[in-house]
Amino acid sequence: MATIGYSAILLTFVVSLWAVLGFVIAHSRGYKELSESALRAVQAAAALVTLASLSLIYLLLKRDFSVDYVFRYTSTALPPLYAFSAFWAGQEGSLLLWLWLLSILTLLASLNLGREDEAVQDYALAALAGIEAFFALVLALVSNPFAFSLRFHSEGLGLNPLLENFSMVIHPPTVFIGYAGLAIPFAYALAYLLAGKPLEDWIKKVRPWAIVAWAFLGAGIIIGGWWAYIELGWGGYWAWDPVENSSLIPWLTATAFLHSAVVAERRHYLKGWSFLLITLTFLLCLFATFVTRSGIIKSVHAFAQSPLGFYFVAFIAIWALLTGFVAFKNRGSFASKKVESALLSRDTAFYYLNWLFFGEALVLLLGILFPTFSSTFQGQEASIDVSFYHQTFMPLAAITVLLLGLCVSLGWGTTSAKALRRALIPVGSALLGIVVPIALGERSLFPILSWGTVGFAAAGVIQELARGVREFIRKRRLIPRPYGGYLVHAGIVLLALGVIGSSFYKAETLVSLKPGETAEIGNYVLKYVNFQHQSLPTKERFLAQVEVYKDSRFLGQIRPEKNFHFNVEQWVSEIGLRSTPAEDLYLIFIDLDEDGTASFQIQVNPMVFWIWVGGGLMVLGAVLALWPEGGKEWKS
């Protein structure tokens, strides 16, 4: 089976390369019949990669330890779901997953449901086949999931216990669908330029692709944060770790692209920006894959060093040069229509939005690369701590959220005095956001400014939604597309609320309790009843029973665990959590003494709940935004 898988990967490389050559020759030399053959090669590549992936799944489920990858990430005791998810537990399988998803998406694109122009279609498929060829080459040469073990093993090492969590089953594929999906708008961007077609049509074509991929990437990031919160047991959801940041960067540039694309489609400028942003997004997706899977970056969850870096850097450089060259040769396509727009207009807001997202992405990228830079140029390795991101990323994010609250008051091109008066409501709400916390005793500057910002944005979002409802009543016709955007914005506001609550108002205490003793935090009283012990085949399991009381009312029991996993010979904690919209009670079981004394870290994390709700709302918004038509009728 391993041989079949490996052969399929080799063949994928060959047919993908053939597809690239076939499409290019078909159009540059005029051998139209070659394009038919290249199209079959694209379909064959999808079939071959699927075969390779199914082989790996089969080997994993069968626990065939003669294959090194299966040996390293599974064991006989591992439940089938996690054996299946071990597919993407390591570098080799993750790259295969990337390729698999890309080949399926490429197959979807090749069906040409949009009745695309032949040249455009062929160039786009050529670009996608080129990306597939790269991944197949890497899998064949440096990162082979089908490599045999050098020794006989009767048992596998098993999955890292931290990855045995349902969110880790779905987080990597969700992110990878985002990455692979963002390759499609990029490929079509090149194709429209090469075929000399107007970029406005490109945007109409790729908008659904970009929105779906953007939503998947965003959902994947949120699920990753959820996993960190539930499984890593430090009470946070975002550690500004290079691996996390690297997935956020292409999401930011993709968000900028989606906004820029609106302007390009309706107002016929920012076309160059849109093209640049989607190119950067694609290259940054490659970079993120490389960061996560190569280990050049010092990170808690980066993988071991490998020669992968060379291949990725070279590939990113090739695409950057190629795209730059194509863009330069066809620079006429970026010509904008002359538009008159006042300084105070939605146009200005969108223009600055591009710079803001661009700046945010740049800051994160700098943070990731800084240790590498400093060891290269200063001879001494330095690292950056979280305060760097607080100082640079957060102000930019705050201004972005402010703009969100303003956009409903601004019109395209020019803003009428009447429209501008609408902005009085967000301003009032911002003042309220500042005054109320001060009245309640808040004295620090950053929380106060943050509440003001969110107050401003929240009022703007409510105005947007209210206007949508009024419009619906007036026209008696529902046009879902704009509501998508409103919902995404509402999601952002909720997410911001959650971030503010949990960053500024977190309470934390460390306690050591004998059975029957209690501890207090905020309004809560926690009573440590006792512990239970179970011996399981894979682990020794210790459960603490803790009763939770609030204002002397019994709320229930939570049971954090501390387990010794035999495969990694290590203790792994499972947190106890009681989540409510107002706040989470978060309990980490730190230590258990022989006499039954247990130590706990207890946290009260306010409003974390809204981060997940906000994330869900953004995905829902993306679904609505996919609704066809309607966009034209929406004028302000």
Next chain:
Amino acid sequence: MNKGLVIGAIVILGALLYLVITGLGGSSVYYITVGELKAKGPAIYGKTVRVAGKVVENSIQWDPQTLTLTFEIADDSGKLPVVYHGPRPDMLKDGAEAVVEGQYTPEGVFKVNPKGLLLKCPSKYQEKNQ
């Protein structure tokens, strides 16, 4: 494009550049070896640095009452006693690779900042593979 817009963009970029530069100055922490740390003597007391090393066999002591963790880390240039106050991390064990961020004290003990203890799993996987 409107001139006002471009000026605005330049102002934003300038402000960002300022934040980045001061941010890098304020929050970058250098990695140094145990040998370098000891050689610097009093000059390094109280300065935040990062030191990486392996947790020395049988050096881990944990006091659950005061939640104080003491252990030693070692690299090629020597051993360093470390003290940390906070929850005992699950991944801490003999031979684990540790990165500590904190300050060296005149007592010869490295005081780790809150949340300044980073651990990697010992390379059990690699050893078995070889």
